[in-house]
Amino acid sequence: MKRGRVSVHGTIFDATEKDGMIQLHDGRLRQEEEVVWLPPVVPETVFALGLNYADHAKELSFQTPTQPLIFLKGRNTFIGHRACTVRPSDVTYMHYECELAVVLGRSGKHIKKEEAYDYVRGYTIANDYAFRDYLENYYRPNFRVKNRDGATPIGPWMVDKEAIQDPMNLELRTYVNGELKQVGSTKDMIFSIPELIEYLSSFMTLHENDVILTGTPKGSVDTKVGDEVVTEIEGIGRLMNTIITEA
Structure with missing residues:
Protein backbone atom coordinates (compact mmCIF):
# COMPACT_ATOMS: atom_id res chain seq x y z
CA MET A 1 0.00 0.00 0.00
CA PRO A 39 6.38 14.42 3.79
CA PRO A 40 4.73 10.98 4.03
CA VAL A 41 6.11 10.48 7.55
CA VAL A 42 7.09 12.87 10.31
CA PRO A 43 10.74 11.82 10.69
CA GLU A 44 12.50 11.28 13.97
CA THR A 45 16.28 10.91 13.60
CA VAL A 46 17.39 11.14 9.97
CA PHE A 47 20.64 9.48 8.88
CA ALA A 48 22.14 10.33 5.51
CA LEU A 49 24.88 8.46 3.66
CA GLY A 50 27.78 9.99 1.83
CA LEU A 51 29.51 8.17 -1.03
CA ASN A 52 27.42 4.99 -0.72
CA TYR A 53 27.66 4.24 -4.45
CA ALA A 54 31.03 3.30 -5.89
CA ASP A 55 30.34 5.05 -9.20
CA HIS A 56 29.48 8.30 -7.39
CA ALA A 57 32.66 8.09 -5.31
CA LYS A 58 34.64 7.55 -8.51
CA GLU A 59 32.80 10.46 -10.13
CA LEU A 60 34.12 12.68 -7.32
CA SER A 61 37.61 11.13 -7.50
CA PHE A 62 37.38 9.52 -4.07
CA GLN A 63 38.16 6.00 -2.97
CA THR A 64 35.19 3.97 -1.86
CA PRO A 65 34.72 4.18 1.92
CA THR A 66 35.51 1.23 4.15
CA GLN A 67 32.76 2.08 6.64
CA PRO A 68 29.53 4.08 6.30
CA LEU A 69 29.99 7.86 6.08
CA ILE A 70 26.96 9.13 7.98
CA PHE A 71 25.69 12.57 8.89
CA LEU A 72 22.43 13.80 10.44
CA LYS A 73 19.69 15.98 8.98
CA GLY A 74 17.11 18.19 10.68
CA ARG A 75 13.34 18.05 10.10
CA ASN A 76 13.47 21.59 8.71
CA THR A 77 15.01 20.25 5.51
CA PHE A 78 12.02 18.17 4.44
CA ILE A 79 9.25 19.31 2.11
CA GLY A 80 6.65 17.42 0.12
CA HIS A 81 5.96 16.48 -3.49
CA ARG A 82 5.41 19.39 -5.93
CA ALA A 83 7.01 21.88 -3.51
CA CYS A 84 9.74 24.40 -4.28
CA THR A 85 13.36 24.54 -3.13
CA VAL A 86 15.37 27.77 -2.97
CA ARG A 87 18.66 28.08 -4.80
CA PRO A 88 20.76 30.51 -2.71
CA SER A 89 21.96 33.54 -4.65
CA ASP A 90 25.62 32.88 -3.78
CA VAL A 91 25.66 29.25 -4.95
CA THR A 92 27.40 28.27 -8.18
CA TYR A 93 26.72 24.52 -8.06
CA MET A 94 23.51 22.95 -6.67
CA HIS A 95 22.75 19.37 -7.60
CA TYR A 96 20.00 16.84 -6.90
CA GLU A 97 20.55 13.48 -5.26
CA CYS A 98 17.96 10.79 -5.93
CA GLU A 99 17.94 8.49 -2.91
CA LEU A 100 16.00 5.54 -1.57
CA ALA A 101 14.75 6.49 1.90
CA VAL A 102 14.19 3.69 4.40
CA VAL A 103 11.55 4.30 7.10
CA LEU A 104 11.88 2.25 10.27
CA GLY A 105 8.81 0.75 11.90
CA ARG A 106 9.95 -0.13 15.41
CA SER A 107 12.73 0.41 17.90
CA GLY A 108 15.77 -1.77 18.27
CA LYS A 109 19.42 -1.96 19.20
CA HIS A 110 22.15 -4.45 18.27
CA ILE A 111 20.07 -5.56 15.28
CA LYS A 112 21.69 -8.27 13.18
CA LYS A 113 21.61 -7.69 9.44
CA GLU A 114 19.75 -10.99 8.97
CA GLU A 115 16.86 -9.50 10.98
CA ALA A 116 17.13 -5.91 9.73
CA TYR A 117 14.11 -5.96 7.42
CA ASP A 118 11.91 -6.88 10.39
CA TYR A 119 12.51 -3.31 11.60
CA VAL A 120 11.62 -1.62 8.29
CA ARG A 121 8.19 -0.09 7.82
CA GLY A 122 8.51 1.04 4.24
CA TYR A 123 10.30 3.06 1.58
CA THR A 124 9.99 6.46 -0.02
CA ILE A 125 11.97 8.77 -2.33
CA ALA A 126 14.20 11.64 -1.23
CA ASN A 127 15.90 14.29 -3.34
CA ASP A 128 18.66 15.47 -1.04
CA TYR A 129 19.98 18.60 -2.76
CA ALA A 130 23.65 19.45 -2.18
CA PHE A 131 25.25 22.89 -2.38
CA ARG A 132 28.85 22.19 -3.32
CA ASP A 133 30.00 25.76 -2.66
CA TYR A 134 29.54 25.13 1.07
CA LEU A 135 31.27 21.77 1.15
CA GLU A 136 34.24 21.72 3.50
CA ASN A 137 35.10 18.05 3.13
CA TYR A 138 33.38 15.35 1.07
CA TYR A 139 33.77 12.92 3.94
CA ARG A 140 32.16 15.27 6.48
CA PRO A 141 29.53 17.42 4.78
CA ASN A 142 28.86 20.50 6.86
CA PHE A 143 25.48 21.74 8.02
CA ARG A 144 25.05 24.32 5.28
CA VAL A 145 25.35 21.64 2.62
CA LYS A 146 22.70 19.28 3.95
CA ASN A 147 20.54 21.14 6.47
CA ARG A 148 19.09 24.07 4.57
CA ASP A 149 15.37 24.73 4.97
CA GLY A 150 13.24 22.95 2.39
CA ALA A 151 16.20 21.45 0.53
CA THR A 152 15.12 17.80 0.76
CA PRO A 153 11.86 16.94 -1.00
CA ILE A 154 10.55 13.56 0.13
CA GLY A 155 7.58 11.44 -0.96
CA PRO A 156 5.03 11.48 -2.44
CA TRP A 157 4.23 8.13 -0.90
CA MET A 158 5.69 5.74 1.60
CA VAL A 159 5.31 2.25 0.18
CA ASP A 160 4.86 -0.62 2.64
CA LYS A 161 7.89 -2.91 2.67
CA GLU A 162 5.71 -5.90 1.69
CA ALA A 163 5.06 -4.23 -1.68
CA ILE A 164 8.78 -4.08 -2.57
CA GLN A 165 10.15 -7.52 -3.39
CA ASP A 166 13.82 -6.54 -3.35
CA PRO A 167 14.76 -3.02 -2.19
CA MET A 168 18.36 -3.78 -3.12
CA ASN A 169 17.49 -4.05 -6.82
CA LEU A 170 15.52 -0.93 -7.73
CA GLU A 171 16.26 1.46 -10.58
CA LEU A 172 16.69 5.15 -9.74
CA ARG A 173 16.19 7.89 -12.35
CA THR A 174 16.34 11.68 -12.29
CA TYR A 175 14.89 14.01 -14.93
CA VAL A 176 15.55 17.73 -15.28
CA ASN A 177 12.90 19.52 -17.34
CA GLY A 178 11.87 16.15 -18.76
CA GLU A 179 15.40 15.12 -19.80
CA LEU A 180 16.85 11.99 -18.24
CA LYS A 181 20.05 12.94 -16.38
CA GLN A 182 20.73 10.17 -13.84
CA VAL A 183 20.25 6.41 -13.90
CA GLY A 184 21.38 3.97 -11.23
CA SER A 185 20.36 0.99 -9.16
CA THR A 186 20.22 0.27 -5.47
CA LYS A 187 22.09 -2.97 -6.18
CA ASP A 188 25.22 -0.81 -6.53
CA MET A 189 25.16 0.47 -2.95
CA ILE A 190 28.42 -0.10 -1.11
CA PHE A 191 26.61 -0.69 2.19
CA SER A 192 23.24 -2.41 1.89
CA ILE A 193 20.14 -1.58 3.91
CA PRO A 194 20.66 -4.51 6.33
CA GLU A 195 24.31 -3.55 6.79
CA LEU A 196 23.39 0.07 7.54
CA ILE A 197 20.76 -0.93 10.10
CA GLU A 198 23.20 -3.33 11.78
CA TYR A 199 25.92 -0.67 11.84
CA LEU A 200 23.77 2.16 13.22
CA SER A 201 22.08 -0.01 15.84
CA SER A 202 25.42 -1.34 17.05
CA PHE A 203 26.02 1.88 18.99
CA MET A 204 22.62 3.59 19.28
CA THR A 205 18.95 2.71 19.58
CA LEU A 206 16.92 3.13 16.39
CA HIS A 207 13.29 4.21 16.69
CA GLU A 208 10.03 4.12 14.77
CA ASN A 209 9.98 6.74 11.99
CA ASP A 210 13.75 7.11 11.96
CA VAL A 211 14.75 7.53 8.31
CA ILE A 212 17.89 6.38 6.49
CA LEU A 213 18.78 8.15 3.23
CA THR A 214 20.92 5.61 1.44
CA GLY A 215 22.96 7.76 -0.95
CA THR A 216 22.89 8.55 -4.66
CA PRO A 217 24.55 7.07 -7.77
CA LYS A 218 26.60 9.06 -10.27
CA GLY A 219 25.02 11.53 -12.64
CA SER A 220 24.34 14.60 -10.50
CA VAL A 221 24.47 17.86 -12.48
CA ASP A 222 24.03 21.52 -11.63
CA THR A 223 20.44 22.76 -11.56
CA LYS A 224 19.15 26.28 -12.19
CA VAL A 225 16.28 28.46 -11.07
CA GLY A 226 13.12 27.38 -12.86
CA ASP A 227 14.22 23.78 -13.36
CA GLU A 228 11.67 21.06 -12.68
CA VAL A 229 13.42 18.05 -11.15
CA VAL A 230 11.76 14.64 -10.97
CA THR A 231 13.38 11.85 -8.97
CA GLU A 232 11.93 8.41 -9.58
CA ILE A 233 12.44 5.00 -8.00
CA GLU A 234 11.07 1.79 -9.44
CA GLY A 235 7.97 0.58 -7.62
CA ILE A 236 7.76 3.63 -5.34
CA GLY A 237 6.81 6.57 -7.56
CA ARG A 238 7.88 9.97 -8.90
CA LEU A 239 8.81 12.96 -6.73
CA MET A 240 8.60 16.38 -8.40
CA ASN A 241 10.28 19.59 -7.23
CA THR A 242 10.88 23.07 -8.67
CA ILE A 243 13.87 25.32 -8.00
CA ILE A 244 13.15 28.97 -7.23
CA THR A 245 15.12 32.10 -6.31
CA GLU A 246 15.50 33.51 -2.82
CA ALA A 247 13.62 36.60 -3.98
Whole structure:
Protein backbone atom coordinates (compact mmCIF):
# COMPACT_ATOMS: atom_id res chain seq x y z
CA MET A 1 0.00 0.00 0.00
CA LYS A 2 1.07 3.57 -0.69
CA ARG A 3 0.60 5.93 2.27
CA GLY A 4 0.96 9.70 2.36
CA ARG A 5 0.12 12.90 4.19
CA VAL A 6 -1.56 15.86 2.53
CA SER A 7 -3.18 19.15 3.47
CA VAL A 8 -6.58 20.21 2.14
CA HIS A 9 -7.73 23.73 3.03
CA GLY A 10 -5.33 23.76 5.96
CA THR A 11 -6.37 20.39 7.43
CA ILE A 12 -3.86 17.53 7.44
CA PHE A 13 -5.06 14.13 6.28
CA ASP A 14 -3.50 10.70 6.11
CA ALA A 15 -4.02 9.44 2.59
CA THR A 16 -3.64 6.41 0.37
CA GLU A 17 -3.54 5.90 -3.38
CA LYS A 18 -6.71 4.62 -5.05
CA ASP A 19 -7.04 4.20 -8.82
CA GLY A 20 -4.49 6.93 -9.47
CA MET A 21 -6.20 9.35 -7.11
CA ILE A 22 -5.66 10.38 -3.50
CA GLN A 23 -8.09 8.97 -0.97
CA LEU A 24 -8.25 10.94 2.26
CA HIS A 25 -8.77 9.02 5.48
CA ASP A 26 -12.40 10.26 5.56
CA GLY A 27 -13.00 8.55 2.20
CA ARG A 28 -13.01 11.60 -0.08
CA LEU A 29 -11.04 11.44 -3.33
CA ARG A 30 -8.80 14.20 -4.66
CA GLN A 31 -6.58 14.71 -7.70
CA GLU A 32 -2.83 15.10 -7.16
CA GLU A 33 -2.89 18.84 -7.88
CA GLU A 34 -5.83 19.49 -5.51
CA VAL A 35 -3.83 18.92 -2.33
CA VAL A 36 -0.68 20.24 -0.68
CA TRP A 37 1.71 17.34 -0.29
CA LEU A 38 3.54 16.84 2.99
CA PRO A 39 6.38 14.42 3.79
CA PRO A 40 4.73 10.98 4.03
CA VAL A 41 6.11 10.48 7.55
CA VAL A 42 7.09 12.87 10.31
CA PRO A 43 10.74 11.82 10.69
CA GLU A 44 12.50 11.28 13.97
CA THR A 45 16.28 10.91 13.60
CA VAL A 46 17.39 11.14 9.97
CA PHE A 47 20.64 9.48 8.88
CA ALA A 48 22.14 10.33 5.51
CA LEU A 49 24.88 8.46 3.66
CA GLY A 50 27.78 9.99 1.83
CA LEU A 51 29.51 8.17 -1.03
CA ASN A 52 27.42 4.99 -0.72
CA TYR A 53 27.66 4.24 -4.45
CA ALA A 54 31.03 3.30 -5.89
CA ASP A 55 30.34 5.05 -9.20
CA HIS A 56 29.48 8.30 -7.39
CA ALA A 57 32.66 8.09 -5.31
CA LYS A 58 34.64 7.55 -8.51
CA GLU A 59 32.80 10.46 -10.13
CA LEU A 60 34.12 12.68 -7.32
CA SER A 61 37.61 11.13 -7.50
CA PHE A 62 37.38 9.52 -4.07
CA GLN A 63 38.16 6.00 -2.97
CA THR A 64 35.19 3.97 -1.86
CA PRO A 65 34.72 4.18 1.92
CA THR A 66 35.51 1.23 4.15
CA GLN A 67 32.76 2.08 6.64
CA PRO A 68 29.53 4.08 6.30
CA LEU A 69 29.99 7.86 6.08
CA ILE A 70 26.96 9.13 7.98
CA PHE A 71 25.69 12.57 8.89
CA LEU A 72 22.43 13.80 10.44
CA LYS A 73 19.69 15.98 8.98
CA GLY A 74 17.11 18.19 10.68
CA ARG A 75 13.34 18.05 10.10
CA ASN A 76 13.47 21.59 8.71
CA THR A 77 15.01 20.25 5.51
CA PHE A 78 12.02 18.17 4.44
CA ILE A 79 9.25 19.31 2.11
CA GLY A 80 6.65 17.42 0.12
CA HIS A 81 5.96 16.48 -3.49
CA ARG A 82 5.41 19.39 -5.93
CA ALA A 83 7.01 21.88 -3.51
CA CYS A 84 9.74 24.40 -4.28
CA THR A 85 13.36 24.54 -3.13
CA VAL A 86 15.37 27.77 -2.97
CA ARG A 87 18.66 28.08 -4.80
CA PRO A 88 20.76 30.51 -2.71
CA SER A 89 21.96 33.54 -4.65
CA ASP A 90 25.62 32.88 -3.78
CA VAL A 91 25.66 29.25 -4.95
CA THR A 92 27.40 28.27 -8.18
CA TYR A 93 26.72 24.52 -8.06
CA MET A 94 23.51 22.95 -6.67
CA HIS A 95 22.75 19.37 -7.60
CA TYR A 96 20.00 16.84 -6.90
CA GLU A 97 20.55 13.48 -5.26
CA CYS A 98 17.96 10.79 -5.93
CA GLU A 99 17.94 8.49 -2.91
CA LEU A 100 16.00 5.54 -1.57
CA ALA A 101 14.75 6.49 1.90
CA VAL A 102 14.19 3.69 4.40
CA VAL A 103 11.55 4.30 7.10
CA LEU A 104 11.88 2.25 10.27
CA GLY A 105 8.81 0.75 11.90
CA ARG A 106 9.95 -0.13 15.41
CA SER A 107 12.73 0.41 17.90
CA GLY A 108 15.77 -1.77 18.27
CA LYS A 109 19.42 -1.96 19.20
CA HIS A 110 22.15 -4.45 18.27
CA ILE A 111 20.07 -5.56 15.28
CA LYS A 112 21.69 -8.27 13.18
CA LYS A 113 21.61 -7.69 9.44
CA GLU A 114 19.75 -10.99 8.97
CA GLU A 115 16.86 -9.50 10.98
CA ALA A 116 17.13 -5.91 9.73
CA TYR A 117 14.11 -5.96 7.42
CA ASP A 118 11.91 -6.88 10.39
CA TYR A 119 12.51 -3.31 11.60
CA VAL A 120 11.62 -1.62 8.29
CA ARG A 121 8.19 -0.09 7.82
CA GLY A 122 8.51 1.04 4.24
CA TYR A 123 10.30 3.06 1.58
CA THR A 124 9.99 6.46 -0.02
CA ILE A 125 11.97 8.77 -2.33
CA ALA A 126 14.20 11.64 -1.23
CA ASN A 127 15.90 14.29 -3.34
CA ASP A 128 18.66 15.47 -1.04
CA TYR A 129 19.98 18.60 -2.76
CA ALA A 130 23.65 19.45 -2.18
CA PHE A 131 25.25 22.89 -2.38
CA ARG A 132 28.85 22.19 -3.32
CA ASP A 133 30.00 25.76 -2.66
CA TYR A 134 29.54 25.13 1.07
CA LEU A 135 31.27 21.77 1.15
CA GLU A 136 34.24 21.72 3.50
CA ASN A 137 35.10 18.05 3.13
CA TYR A 138 33.38 15.35 1.07
CA TYR A 139 33.77 12.92 3.94
CA ARG A 140 32.16 15.27 6.48
CA PRO A 141 29.53 17.42 4.78
CA ASN A 142 28.86 20.50 6.86
CA PHE A 143 25.48 21.74 8.02
CA ARG A 144 25.05 24.32 5.28
CA VAL A 145 25.35 21.64 2.62
CA LYS A 146 22.70 19.28 3.95
CA ASN A 147 20.54 21.14 6.47
CA ARG A 148 19.09 24.07 4.57
CA ASP A 149 15.37 24.73 4.97
CA GLY A 150 13.24 22.95 2.39
CA ALA A 151 16.20 21.45 0.53
CA THR A 152 15.12 17.80 0.76
CA PRO A 153 11.86 16.94 -1.00
CA ILE A 154 10.55 13.56 0.13
CA GLY A 155 7.58 11.44 -0.96
CA PRO A 156 5.03 11.48 -2.44
CA TRP A 157 4.23 8.13 -0.90
CA MET A 158 5.69 5.74 1.60
CA VAL A 159 5.31 2.25 0.18
CA ASP A 160 4.86 -0.62 2.64
CA LYS A 161 7.89 -2.91 2.67
CA GLU A 162 5.71 -5.90 1.69
CA ALA A 163 5.06 -4.23 -1.68
CA ILE A 164 8.78 -4.08 -2.57
CA GLN A 165 10.15 -7.52 -3.39
CA ASP A 166 13.82 -6.54 -3.35
CA PRO A 167 14.76 -3.02 -2.19
CA MET A 168 18.36 -3.78 -3.12
CA ASN A 169 17.49 -4.05 -6.82
CA LEU A 170 15.52 -0.93 -7.73
CA GLU A 171 16.26 1.46 -10.58
CA LEU A 172 16.69 5.15 -9.74
CA ARG A 173 16.19 7.89 -12.35
CA THR A 174 16.34 11.68 -12.29
CA TYR A 175 14.89 14.01 -14.93
CA VAL A 176 15.55 17.73 -15.28
CA ASN A 177 12.90 19.52 -17.34
CA GLY A 178 11.87 16.15 -18.76
CA GLU A 179 15.40 15.12 -19.80
CA LEU A 180 16.85 11.99 -18.24
CA LYS A 181 20.05 12.94 -16.38
CA GLN A 182 20.73 10.17 -13.84
CA VAL A 183 20.25 6.41 -13.90
CA GLY A 184 21.38 3.97 -11.23
CA SER A 185 20.36 0.99 -9.16
CA THR A 186 20.22 0.27 -5.47
CA LYS A 187 22.09 -2.97 -6.18
CA ASP A 188 25.22 -0.81 -6.53
CA MET A 189 25.16 0.47 -2.95
CA ILE A 190 28.42 -0.10 -1.11
CA PHE A 191 26.61 -0.69 2.19
CA SER A 192 23.24 -2.41 1.89
CA ILE A 193 20.14 -1.58 3.91
CA PRO A 194 20.66 -4.51 6.33
CA GLU A 195 24.31 -3.55 6.79
CA LEU A 196 23.39 0.07 7.54
CA ILE A 197 20.76 -0.93 10.10
CA GLU A 198 23.20 -3.33 11.78
CA TYR A 199 25.92 -0.67 11.84
CA LEU A 200 23.77 2.16 13.22
CA SER A 201 22.08 -0.01 15.84
CA SER A 202 25.42 -1.34 17.05
CA PHE A 203 26.02 1.88 18.99
CA MET A 204 22.62 3.59 19.28
CA THR A 205 18.95 2.71 19.58
CA LEU A 206 16.92 3.13 16.39
CA HIS A 207 13.29 4.21 16.69
CA GLU A 208 10.03 4.12 14.77
CA ASN A 209 9.98 6.74 11.99
CA ASP A 210 13.75 7.11 11.96
CA VAL A 211 14.75 7.53 8.31
CA ILE A 212 17.89 6.38 6.49
CA LEU A 213 18.78 8.15 3.23
CA THR A 214 20.92 5.61 1.44
CA GLY A 215 22.96 7.76 -0.95
CA THR A 216 22.89 8.55 -4.66
CA PRO A 217 24.55 7.07 -7.77
CA LYS A 218 26.60 9.06 -10.27
CA GLY A 219 25.02 11.53 -12.64
CA SER A 220 24.34 14.60 -10.50
CA VAL A 221 24.47 17.86 -12.48
CA ASP A 222 24.03 21.52 -11.63
CA THR A 223 20.44 22.76 -11.56
CA LYS A 224 19.15 26.28 -12.19
CA VAL A 225 16.28 28.46 -11.07
CA GLY A 226 13.12 27.38 -12.86
CA ASP A 227 14.22 23.78 -13.36
CA GLU A 228 11.67 21.06 -12.68
CA VAL A 229 13.42 18.05 -11.15
CA VAL A 230 11.76 14.64 -10.97
CA THR A 231 13.38 11.85 -8.97
CA GLU A 232 11.93 8.41 -9.58
CA ILE A 233 12.44 5.00 -8.00
CA GLU A 234 11.07 1.79 -9.44
CA GLY A 235 7.97 0.58 -7.62
CA ILE A 236 7.76 3.63 -5.34
CA GLY A 237 6.81 6.57 -7.56
CA ARG A 238 7.88 9.97 -8.90
CA LEU A 239 8.81 12.96 -6.73
CA MET A 240 8.60 16.38 -8.40
CA ASN A 241 10.28 19.59 -7.23
CA THR A 242 10.88 23.07 -8.67
CA ILE A 243 13.87 25.32 -8.00
CA ILE A 244 13.15 28.97 -7.23
CA THR A 245 15.12 32.10 -6.31
CA GLU A 246 15.50 33.51 -2.82
CA ALA A 247 13.62 36.60 -3.98
